[in-house]
Amino acid sequence: MSQSSMNGGWETVIGLEVHVQLATESKIFSASSTRTGDEPNRNASLIDLGMPGTLPVVNREAIRHAIRFGLAVGAEIGRRSVFERKNYFYPDLPKGYQTTQLAEPIVGPGVVDIELAPKGNEGGQGEKKSVRIHHAHLEEDAGKSLHEDFHGMTGIDLNRAGTPLIEIVSEPDMSNSEEAVAFARKLHSIVTSLGICDGDMSQGNMRFDVNISVRRPGQPLGIRTETKNLNSFRFMEKAIALEVARQIDVLEDGGEIVQETRLYNADTHTARSMRTKEDANDYRYFPCPDLLPVLVSEEEIAALKDALPELPDVRKARFINDYQLSGYDADLLSGSVATARYFETATAASGDAKLTANWVMGELTARLNAEDLGIEHSPVSAAQLGQLIQRLQDGTLSSKIAKQVFEACWNGEGDPDRIIEAKGLKQMNDSGELEKIVDQVIANNPAQVEDYRGSDDAKRKKKIGFFVGQIMKATQGKANPQQVNQLLQQKLQ
Amino acid sequence: MAIDTRVVARAAHLARLQVDDNESAELCGRLNDILAMVDQLQQADVDGVAPLAHPLEVHQPLREDRVREPDVRDKVLPNAPASEDGCFLVPRVID
C-alpha cells in the first residue's frame, strides 16, 4: 500500500468502468453511419429508431474490435458470447432496452500494467502495478437528449443510438486517483494503439465511470458510489479527490455512505447525486431473442492476434532499448500512437533521441497544451522539429535562438532552415569575426576589465557574465556561448 | 407464488403502466390466476437442463461494416406525436 492512498487512516478503493466507442463505419446493429456532427436523426435508421418490426444484425467489425482489445490485455476471448436486453425507459433509449452483454461477455478477465510517475528518488522509474480487468462487453450507445432550443421541452436526437461500445470493467484494484488516471491513460493508449477507438475524449468517445469507496485498513469493502461520465483525465483526478474527501467526511461525522450514482460538474468542481428518490432499477436482463449467440473461431482469434499492431508496452520497451529513454519518458512518448509516431519521425530527422524526447515532452507539449491541440494537429511537424534539433546539434543554433525558430515555425513561417536563413539567425561560428567583437567589447569597457583582472577565480566566474552579455547583445544572440567563453578567458588573462 | 397489489404496483411502474386503485384488486386477482397456472412449472424436473432461448440452436450471422441504411428522417417524423427541428420532443428531461 503506497503512502498516497492513506488519508487520515482511510484507505481508498477504486474501480473503473470505461465506455469506449468503437471506430466502425456503421453501427453495431444497423448499417447506418456512426458519423457525428450531422443534423439530428439523419443517421438514425429504422432500427436505431426502434421502429415496430425492425430487427438487429450484428456488425462483424464491432466483434473484431472487442476481440482485439481482449487480446491486447491478455484476456480469454468468449468463444460464445450472448447479447442480452437491459430493460429501462428513457427517451434516448428508443427500444426501451439497451442491447448489451452480461452473463456471457465477449472478453473475459485480463490484466493491464501501469507505471506511475517517478517520485524523484526512483531514478526515472515509477512504481509499477497491475490492474485486473474483470471483463469487457459489447453494447450499443444511446441517443442524446438536447435541452437547449426547445422552449422548455427536450429534443431527442438518435444519431448516436446504436453506436458500438465496449464497456471495460476493472477490478477495484486502484487505491488513489493517480493510479486510476494512470490506468485510464493506459487504456486510452491501448485502444488508440489498436485503432479500435479514436480516443477523442472531448467528443465522449471514451468515458469513465469511477466506483469509489473508502474503508479502514483491514476492514471489508465500504459502500461505493459511482461517479459517471468523466471525459478527461484531469476531471477524473479532481472528481476522485472530491468524492474521497466527501465519503471520509460523511463517515467521520458518523454518517453512512449511500450507494448512488453521482454526477461531477467540472465547472464548479462539485458533484451531486443523480437520483434523489429511492428508485432502485430492476433491469430485467434476459437473452435478446432477436439475436443468436456469437461464435468466434480459434482461426479468427489467431488471425486477429497475428495482425495486432504494436501495443504500448512493446513500444515502450522498444523506446527504452532503442533510444535509451528512461522508463517514465518512454511511457509518456509511447503512450499515444500519435505521440510515438511524432517522436520517432522527429528522431529520425534529428539523429538525437534524447534531445528530441526533451523537446517533445517539453517545449512542444507545453505549447500544444496551451492551445489545447492534439499532437497530430501540431503546427510544427515532426520533420520540422527534427531539423530544428539537428541545427541545435551541429551548432548552427543556440538553444535560445532555437526557441525563437520553434516559435516562428509554430507560426507557420516555414521550415527551420528557411527561417534561420531568412532571419539571419545562424549562430556565429566564425571565430575570426567573433574575435573582433570580443576585442571591441574589451576595449570599450576598461573599468570592467580592470575589475575582472583584480578578482579571484570565484569572483571572475561571476564577473565574466557581464562580457558575455555584451557580446550576445552585439551579436543578437547568435554567438556560440562556448566559443565566447573560451575567447574571453584567453583575452582577459 | 401469489402476488399482492404492492407487487403489481411495482411491476406496473417498471413497465410504465398506470394501475388505478380501483382496478388494482381485480388485476391482481387475474394475474394470480395466471401465475397459479404458470406455477405448474415448479413440478418439472429441470435439474441439469440448460435453458433453451432459441428453438434452433444456430449462431449469429455477422454483417460487413458498411453504411447502407438510407436517411429516413423525413419518412419517420410525420409519425412522431411531437417533433421540432428534426428532433422528437418530450417533456423536459431532468437527469
Added chain:
Amino acid sequence: MHTKTLTELKAGLQAKDFSARELTEHFLARIEHHDGTLNSFVTVTADQALAQADAADQAIAAGDHRLLTGLPIAHKDIFCTEGVRTSCGSRMLDNFIAPYTATVVEKMADQGAIMLGKTNMDEFAMGSSNETSFYGPVRNPWDTERVPGGSSGGAAASLAARLTPGATGTDTGGSIRQPAALNGVTGLKPTYGRVSRWGMIAFASSLDQAGPLGLSAADCALMLTAMAGHDSKDSTCVDEPVGDYLGGINQDIAGLRIGVPEEFFPENLDGAIADNARDALRELEKQGAKLIKLSLPSVTLSVPAYYVIAPAEASSNLARFDGVRFGYRCDDPVDLEDLYKRSRSEGFGAEVKRRILVGTYALSAGYYDAYYKRAQQVRRLIRDDFARAFKDVDVIIGPTSPETAFKLGAKADDPVNMYMADVFTIAVNLAGLPALSMPSGLINGLPAGVQVIGNYFQEGRILNVAHRYQMATDWHQTIPGGFA
C-alpha cells in the same frame, strides 16, 4: 370466382378467363358487402389493390407470370406496409403509417400478389378469439355470434367467407392454426426461421413466425414458396434452401409413419373433437399411413412455459411503444413519467397490459430463475420430446383446438380458460417446428381442424399429407352459409 382456390384462380388468370382487375374488384365488392358483419378487415386498400391489379394485367399481357401474379391477398395488420396504417389491432398504433414494408409483404408483391387490405387481429397478436382488437371482434362466418379464434382471426374469417382467396397470418402460440381450425380453412406455421420476421411487429420474438392461410394445402404451398427464404435483415431467419412445396405435394403417403401422442387426446378432451381427429387419422390410414402411438410428456407443460416466455419477451418488445417517436401519446403530459404511463395505459388494451405485467414480473429480480429460466428449461424438455418422437415418425397428428368456435364473450372474463384454447398448438412454437391445421369436418355445424406437425424444415412433408387428405375429403371446400 370467389369459391375458387388460388391455384384455380391462377390458372384462370393465365387462361385470361378473367382479368386481375375483375378478380380484385370482385373481392373488393365482397368485402364491401359482407365485412360490415364480419369486421375481418381493419383497412381495405382498394385504390392500391386496383393499381396493383392493373400492373398485374399488364404483366400477364406481357407474358410475365410469377408465382402470385394477379392474385389478391389479405395481410394481417401486424405486417408493416409502407404508406398504409399498420395498427397491430391496437389503439397504440391506430395512427401509425408504416415507413417501410415487411419482407413477407414485399416478397409476395414481388411475385405479383395484390394486397386487398389489412386484416383484423387480436391486439399485438395477444389473444385466441380476436376479441382484444381495438377495432372490435371479428365474427365467425359460420356463426356470427361466435369468435373466429385468434390472433389471426380476421385472416381466417375473411378467407372462410371468401372475401379473399389467400391471407397471411402470424403464429406465436397457435395464432394461424387455431383460427384456421375454427373457420374451416388451412393454415401453416412454418419452422421458426423459415420466413423473415423483418417488418412483422414482434410479440414474442423467439416464437413468432409468419405463415399462409388458404383454402387448401396447395394454396398454402403456393404462398409459402413466395414468403419463405433467407433474409439478411433477420438474424434468426435461416439460410436453408426453400423446398419445392408444390412439386412434392401429391406424393403417395403409403408407409407414412404418423405419430399420435396421447397428450393430444387427454381424458377430458371433448369426445366430438377426439372422434373428429380419429376420423381424419383413419382417412390417412386408408391411404397407407401407419399410426404409431407415442408420448410427449413435457408437452403438458407447454401452456405454463409459454405464458412465461411469451409475456417476458413481449414486456420487452412492447417497451418501444412509449409515445415518443410514433403511435399514441396521451394528452397534455405533465412530465416524462406521466407521458409514458398514460400513453401506454391508454394506448394498450387490458390483455396486452396483463401480459406485460406478467412478463415484467417473471423477469424481475428474484423471480427470474423460478419463472423465466425454468420456462426455458422446460422449453428444452419439450423440444427434446419432439426430437425423440421424430426418430420414429414422419409427422405427428392430433386435434388443432380442444373445441370449436365459442360464443363471443364466453371467455372474456377468464384469461386462463382462454389460454387453454392453444393447449395443442403452443408446444410447436416452443420447439420451433412447422405445423399445419386443416379442416376435418363439422361438429354441430362448426368447423373442426386437425394439426399436422412435421420435423424442422419439413413443410413439404406436412403440406403433402394435408393435400392427400384434401384430395380424399371436401371439408376444405365447404363454405359457410350466406357466403357461397
